[in-house]
Amino acid sequence: MSFYLAFLKVIGLLAVTAPVALGFGFLGAMAARSHIAPLRWFGKTYIAIVRGVPDIAFFLFFVIALDQGFEYIRHKVKCPDWDAPIRQGSDFIVCQAAKLPLGTSPEWVHETYGFALAVLTFAIVFGAFAANVLFGGMRAVPRAQLETAEAYGMSRRQTLWRILVPQMWVYALPGLSNLWMVLIKATPLLFLLGIEDIVYWARELGGTKTARFTDYPHGDWRMWYFLFLLVFYLAFTRVSEIVLSRIMIRLAHGQATTAGEAQRKAAA
Amino acid sequence: MSCFQTIQDYGLRSLGIGERLLPRSDFTLCEHFVLIGSGMIWNIYFGIVALLLGFFLATALAVAKASPRRILRKPAEWFIFLFRGSPLFIQFFFAYFLFLNLKSQYPVFSPFTAAWLGALIVLFLNTAAYSGEIFYGALRSIPKGDVEAADAYGMTGWPRFRRIVWPTMLRLAWPAYTNEAIFLFHATTLVFFSGFPAWQQRGDALYYASYFADKTFNPFVPYPILAGYFILFTLVVVTVFGLINRRLNRHLPQERRTKMRFRPNLIR
Numbered sequence: 001m002s003f004y005l006a007f008l009k010v011i012g013l014l015a016v017t018a019p020v021a022l023g024f025g026f027l028g029a030m031a032a033r034s035h036i037a038p039l040r041w042f043g044k045t046y047i048a049i050v051r052g053v054p055d056i057a058f059f060l061f062f063v064i065a066l067d068q069g070f071e072y073i074r075h076k077v078k079c080p081d082w083d084a085p086i087r088q089g090s091d092f093i094v095c096q097a098a099k100l101p102l103g104t105s106p107e108w109v110h111e112t113y114g115f116a117l118a119v120l121t122f123a124i125v126f127g128a129f130a131a132n133v134l135f136g137g138m139r140a141v142p143r144a145q146l147e148t149a150e151a152y153g154m155s156r157r158q159t160l161w162r163i164l165v166p167q168m169w170v171y172a173l174p175g176l177s178n179l180w181m182v183l184i185k186a187t188p189l190l191f192l193l194g195i196e197d198i199v200y201w202a203r204e205l206g207g208t209k210t211a212r213f214t215d216y217p218h219g220d221w222r223m224w225y226f227l228f229l230l231v232f233y234l235a236f237t238r239v240s241e242i243v244l245s246r247i248m249i250r251l252a253h254g255q256a257t258t259a260g261e262a263q264r265k266a267a268a
Numbered sequence: 269m270s271c272f273q274t275i276q277d278y279g280l281r282s283l284g285i286g287e288r289l290l291p292r293s294d295f296t297l298c299e300h301f302v303l304i305g306s307g308m309i310w311n312i313y314f315g316i317v318a319l320l321l322g323f324f325l326a327t328a329l330a331v332a333k334a335s336p337r338r339i340l341r342k343p344a345e346w347f348i349f350l351f352r353g354s355p356l357f358i359q360f361f362f363a364y365f366l367f368l369n370l371k372s373q374y375p376v377f378s379p380f381t382a383a384w385l386g387a388l389i390v391l392f393l394n395t396a397a398y399s400g401e402i403f404y405g406a407l408r409s410i411p412k413g414d415v416e417a418a419d420a421y422g423m424t425g426w427p428r429f430r431r432i433v434w435p436t437m438l439r440l441a442w443p444a445y446t447n448e449a450i451f452l453f454h455a456t457t458l459v460f461f462s463g464f465p466a467w468q469q470r471g472d473a474l475y476y477a478s479y480f481a482d483k484t485f486n487p488f489v490p491y492p493i494l495a496g497y498f499i500l501f502t503l504v505v506v507t508v509f510g511l512i513n514r515r516l517n518r519h520l521p522q523e524r525r526t527k528m529r530f531r532p533n534l535i536r
Contacts, residue, residue, distance in 0.1 A: 065488065188358055226365055
């Protein structure tokens with residue numbers, strides 16, 4: 001049962017992470033092209049750092065760092081009169097009330113918390129990639145379009161929302177669809193974050209147990225489970241490719257690009 | 269214990285030379301640097317060998333995929349789709365358990381279950397598929413005039429490929445191939461997190477970084493060090509590939525040379 005649930009987890013993670021990462025990316029791109037210098041620096045650093053380092057290191061780093069960060073903040077708020085240092089040698093000690101999730105809370109809270117951390121980590125990492133793509137997309141919108149908007153007397157904000165944002169998607173979509181493929185292929189890393197996902201179960205169910213725990217009366221099936229996962233991912237990417245090319249055709253409709261022009265000519 | 273002593277003890281620890289036991293408590297900054305740096309040996313080994321071997325297979329794949337003959341084209345297309353469409357992580361797992369199964373039947377396969385050979389094969393095939401696609405794209409964008417000129421000089425078959433098509437293909441593909449090299453280099457961190465065991469704790473850089481993070485519960489020291497090493501080696505890769513790019517483009521006037529764009533790192 002948990003094995004089937006693991007597939008739902010992967011798909012759920014994708015469904016939640018994709019919009020959140022897109023949101024992060026949008027904010028990051030907006031920050032990177034902001035007129036306020038500190039905000040711009042923040043945006044550019046965010047994009048640069050996440051892209052320069054192996055992402056798997058980020059997955060390992062953020063889960064602990066975020067967890068400790070949350071607990072640290074809660075510790076400061078909830079137990080102001082605690083005077084022992086938080087880092088005692090190699091231990092990270094916060095007061096009982098600041099533990100996240102609380103030691104007393106039921107099992108599902110722990111699991112949900114772990115899942116939420118995973119989503120947040122994925123969103124931060126992929127948000128940076130998305131920010132880069134969207135930043136490029138915003139710059140690719142022809143200058144003349146924006147100048148026309150200004151000539152019509154639109155304010156900066158109006159130009160942004162009515163001209164720039166609707167048009168940038170065509171330029172950003174190839175990058176974003178690439179990113180989606182990458183995101184699909186990154187989901188097995190969930191296993192590293194301690195979520196019981198499909199990789200975990202494939203190892204667990206396929207392995208032969210020792211004589212004391214003869215739960216699974218079969219040989220070593222892990223190879224077949226991983227072959228199955230391989231096919232699952234291949235099918236998933238193939239379907240996504242087809243869907244994304246459909247979306248691209250829709251988006252290119254009526255745009256000032258070669259693809260849009262080709263559609264116009266074909267119709268005429 | 270001085271830092272020099274630490275370098276003597278742990279400098280080649282990832283190859284099994286030096287102190288057998290890893291440090292267990294009271295980690296110094298020096299130990300972090302030395303041990304993670306020692307792990308980088310594996311990352312460099314995987315990166316360089318897989319890239320060198322993969323280069324030749326990638327050229328063959330690109331030529332096969334561009335071939336008009338179905339019997340050559342279809343296998344190349346399938347190979348590229350198989351390795352580009354599924355997560356590298358799952359490929360590692362599958363290969364490991366495949367080799368494990370083969371080993372139990374034919375003892376010849378026993379070195380394949382060790383990371384130095386088994387993971388190398390997976391990385392080799394994987395990078396061959398990715399760079400094969402890059403080369404294929406470059407092959408299709410070779411200027412028509414170049415090939416026509418070769419025909420006019422009476423060049424056919426192998427001389428035409430060796431002297432005209434291949435150098436131009438490399439020249440066009442080189443910026444993208446640089447990204448692929450960086451990307452492969454980052455992907456080597458996955459090796460010891462998939463099935464392949466780190467025998468006698470001889471792991472790569474990320475293996476040691478996560479060892480420290482697990483022991484100290486402090487991700488803020490080992491992972492930035494790891495990131496520093498990777499940024500350093502990424503710069504080395506960029507420099508070396510930049511020099512090769514200069515040489516490939518040496519016959520062109522300054523403004524027509526293909527610019528290197530540093531655009532690395534998405535998960536595979």
